[in-house]
Amino acid sequence: MTELRTERLFLRRWRDTDREPFAALNGDPEVMRHFPATLTREQSDAMIDRIDADLAHQGYGLWAVDAPDGFIGFVGLARPRFEAHFTPAMEIGWRLSRHAWGHGYATEAARTVLAHAFTTLAMPALVSFTAHTNARSRAVMQRLGFTRDPAEDFQHPNMTPDNPLQPCVLYRLDAETWHAGPR
Ligand SMILES: CC(C)(COP(=O)(O)OP(=O)(O)OC[C@H]1O[C@@H](n2cnc3c(N)ncnc32)[C@H](O)[C@@H]1OP(=O)(O)O)[C@@H](O)C(=O)NCCC(=O)NCCS
Incomplete structure (x- = not known):
């Protein structure tokens, strides 16, 4: 199981002490503004169980992230669990407590995950996607060098057409571009 370090951050396996702060961020309507709903404590705990099992099994996934003051959320890699024009694919994603924005x-954190994905794991390409309205997440994607072709925008299959979160943007970055570019 790989743990990753950056100048300020530690990306690691999940601990029981993460359960309370993770439930707090999953219950924060501002953090979950671009998701269908906030999560209950049970749903949040179940998510930790699932993503930590993936980390243990695959050696990579959605890492728990520590900043100098402790746990702030997750950043990492996951396969979308729905079908769309770009799946199967490997996604990079993030969710942090508001105090850590x-x-x-x-x-x-994502820069070190990208380096790990494109070097050690030799992944050919990554996607990242979010609701059209999620400007902060889109800004992270752009800072990392991901690019969007509006022709690839899609309607999230798990949401209904009356849901303002259904229109999503898709960003891509491939290994060749990452290796050639500034990071
Ligand atoms: C998406 C999310 C992780 C982005 O967080 P963020 O803090 O905006 O992004 P970063 O961590 O890259 O920080 C960038 C900001 O930190 C600032 N910053 C401050 N100190 C900095 C430093 N030392 N180095 C770099 N940036 C710094 C930047 O200027 C930038 O500020 P700005 O937003 O005013 O332009 C966060 O909003 C979040 O968790 N949202 C809820 C969950 C979610 O929607 N996830 C995505 C679903 S697909």
Whole structure:
């Protein structure tokens, strides 16, 4: 199982002490503004169980992230569990507590995940996607060098057409572009 370190962050397996702060961020309507609903404590705990099992099994996945003051959320790799024009694919994603926004932590953690994915894991390409309205997440994607072709925008299959979160944007970055580019 790989743990990753950056100048300020530690990406690691999940611990029982993460359960309470993770439930708090999953229950925060501002953090979950671009998701269908906030999560209950049970749903949040079940998510930890699932993603930590993936980390243990695959050696990579959605890592728990520690900043200097402790746990702030997750950043990492996951396969979308729905079908769309771009699946199967490997996604990079992030979800941080509100107090951890505005420090560059998501971008810093994601940069080390990208390096791991494109070197050690030799993945050919990654996608990232979010609701059209999620400007903060889209800004992370752009800072990392991901690009969007509007022709690839899609309607999230798990949401109904009356849901303003259904229109999603898709961003891509392939290994060749990453190796050639500034990071
Ligand atoms: C998406 C999300 C992770 C982005 O967080 P973020 O803090 O905006 O992004 P970063 O961690 O990259 O930080 C960038 C900001 O930190 C600032 N910053 C401060 N100190 C910095 C430093 N030392 N280095 C880099 N940036 C720094 C940047 O200027 C930038 O500020 P700005 O937003 O005013 O332009 C966060 O909003 C979130 O968890 N949202 C809820 C979950 C979610 O929607 N996830 C995505 C679903 S697909």
